[in-house]
Amino acid sequence: MAAASVPLRLAGHGLGNRLAFERDPLGFLLHQRQYGDLVRIDDELYMVNTPALVEQVLKNTNSTFSITRDLLGEEIDGSRASEDLAQWMRARHVAGRGVNRSGLRAAGDRMAAVVARHAEAWRDTGTIDAITALEDLSARLIAEFCLGPDPGRVPALVARLQDARLPGALPWPGWAPSLRGRRLHRVERELAADVSRLIEERGTRPEGPASVVVDQLIDACGQGVLTHQGAVGVVVSTLFAAHETTAAALAWLLLLLDRHPQVRRQVVDEVDRELGGRLPTAGDLPRLAITGAVVKETLRLYPPLWYLERTVAEPAELGGHRLHPGQRVGLSPFALHRDARLYDQPATFHPARWTDRPAHTRLPGYAYLPFGAGPRMCLGAHFGTVAMTTTTATLTAGYQVTRAADCTPTFDTRTILQPRGLTLDITDRAPMSRTYR
Template sequence: MVAASGQLGPEGSGFGNRLAFGRDALGFLLRQRECGDLVRFDDGLYMVNSPVLVEHVLKNTNGTYGITKDLLGEETDGSRASEDLARWMQARRLAGRGLNRGGLRAARDGMAAVVARYAEGWRATGRIEAIGALEELSARLIAEFCLGSEPGRVPELVARLQDARLPAAVAWPGRVSVLRRRRMRQAARDLAAEVSRLVAARDTGRDGATSVVADLLIEACADGALTFDGAVSVIVANLFAAHETTAAALAWLFLLLERHPQLRGRAVDEVDRELGGRLPTAADLPRLQVTEAVVKETLRLYPPLWYLERVLEEPDVLDGVALLPGQRVAVSPFALHRDPALYDEPAAFHPDRWIDRAAAPRVPGYTYVPFGGGPRMCLGAHFGTVAMVIATATVLSRYRLSPAPDCTPVFHTRTILQPKGLVLDVADREPAKVAR
């Protein structure tokens, strides 16, 4: 296939761009942005860098654009003609009702209690491997929110699937690679089986319990709008996606707070003032402005979904360039969020930009897409933000998490954007300041 012309990437050829991307993916994404709003990576892949083009691509997913791989990297039919896709989108819409603001209000203080229990365990050991510990916490939070306060073996099985899914640092040939994929598929089947068991149990044994995501999907099954397997599938996808992204973002957040002690102090003062020593609830969010701004700025600088890709299902024209079915278009939230045309001091950690929005210059939509956008936007976007605010406030009210002196975290992009090698020391926090 011969692509239409367009501005080539910074290395000037498809082969050169691929080499540069392989050596330093994030650095390449920042450099290619300087080549224009639409950049030709090679004949099969273009990159879009303006909010207008990003909005066009993401909003037209499931129509002009499709997704050809699922969360496990398996090939899938993402075309608009797929009946499976239509059922999947129906399930997503129903699950989204449980993950919205009303559903989170119903959760009350349950999330903070889970965080407090895990944080107490971290304090007992004194040191944690950040990504592993935070993934365990996030898996429990999303499992309870989707399935209720007794999520069975789901958190453990989510962790097993995550471990099986991680690609090898060095590619293994032949039989070893096949065995790894078999292990991953078995882990996915085991997780689906456990979710299926728990959903079926809720269907037959509910006695006025607080509604969770599973309950909404069960009702849809009873009405004939969704199959039971479809309900299980969408819960599994949400469990897996939300736990990984939330954990990575929290790891970056605690690292950033320690690198900016003045901001950490402001967040601690806010937590002490607004909570007075009790655990936070979703109702406290409007008063935790600094904490929420820290969360949003962390997601801007270090969006877990740092690279998104779509494939053309039908011809389209982007920035005057005609593209053909089968060609791909990529969006990088990491590069978009660091565009100096969109953000003042884009590389700086500056949470105040989210507090006084009325005084900030007006920017176009789709300049902030840490969870993607359009019909395939991450369903857990609001859940993830709220969970991060509650987790941050809970931890800051009691403990201090600081990087261990001997650890040197680095960017890790093999799956989502993580601080690889981050180890956190966990200590009791200094006494709260008493207002006079």
């Protein structure tokens, strides 16, 4: 089919469409779907709205399509020389073997203890800023998983990098971006230097608790599969992406449980029944079916990667329409996950849809992609779901987590999808059966 133009009554012309997108990104993405499977926003940008077209774009990233903008919309070198791209993908593949199911089983038993220590501190405080506290937690979880139980300054540096990358809510003076850029590069260098040092120390002193990701990268360096710098680069990118997306998704999950007390009761009953007052281990997670469904449904309604974009690298046909190099294709997991052609009552929080096997199996491929898909899928996707399930089970076992009475969270789409302004009250539900150092 030919690409449809967004009609005049939506915004009037290409510039108007872009202004409408900036004013209300999520509303615009939901609205534009009615104009076709492939919608022309302007001469440069097209939106795809079906799993089949999404699959065509994401599976062919690194060939027909490339990534040329980061999460902040800033230009990056997405074309990469072929050898540079090949080395980057080798590093991702090696790291991915560590961030897979077997790697997480090896380290999963330590996760709940980390969550419990943070939860005790939150309880002592009483009220927390959700995003700040959960980013601190997720940075610690992913840093320990990638680098071992003593990641030094890395969690704090990951948080500083996040602050440096995030644009201000208000416009800055004209000279400010250069200061922001210098600060960003300084923190990036510090983080890379600390990761490099920890990898080197692990290589010279391999004794101690296993650090699955780094150990796999060190082995690959020893075999000449990738360079030390390549190993550092993939760890840094994994740290940053996984901590931010996991924290945002956890914030949405806790807000949803507060809004749906009947679902929270189901989670609490399951955790009490399956864990009996102890903390979860990796081996417990398959039995926490309701908790896992809550995680999956949260990621459907509020996928951290709410919008993805690819640049056409070579002439392509998409949905019967010819695209040319330099044009861009956008896709929205947020909009796709709320498509009534794919999901019953798509705007409703209904975790049971994932435990109803027939409903689950009816979904086509690429209809559910909270962490993207294809060769550039987020490396921390499986880590994120395991961390979310473990955190949810740990918190519901011992604490009551509720939205603070004076807080009204709003959608924040400056980078990933977050509930801006969410504050949570943390109180004891029942005494924990163990203490943690």
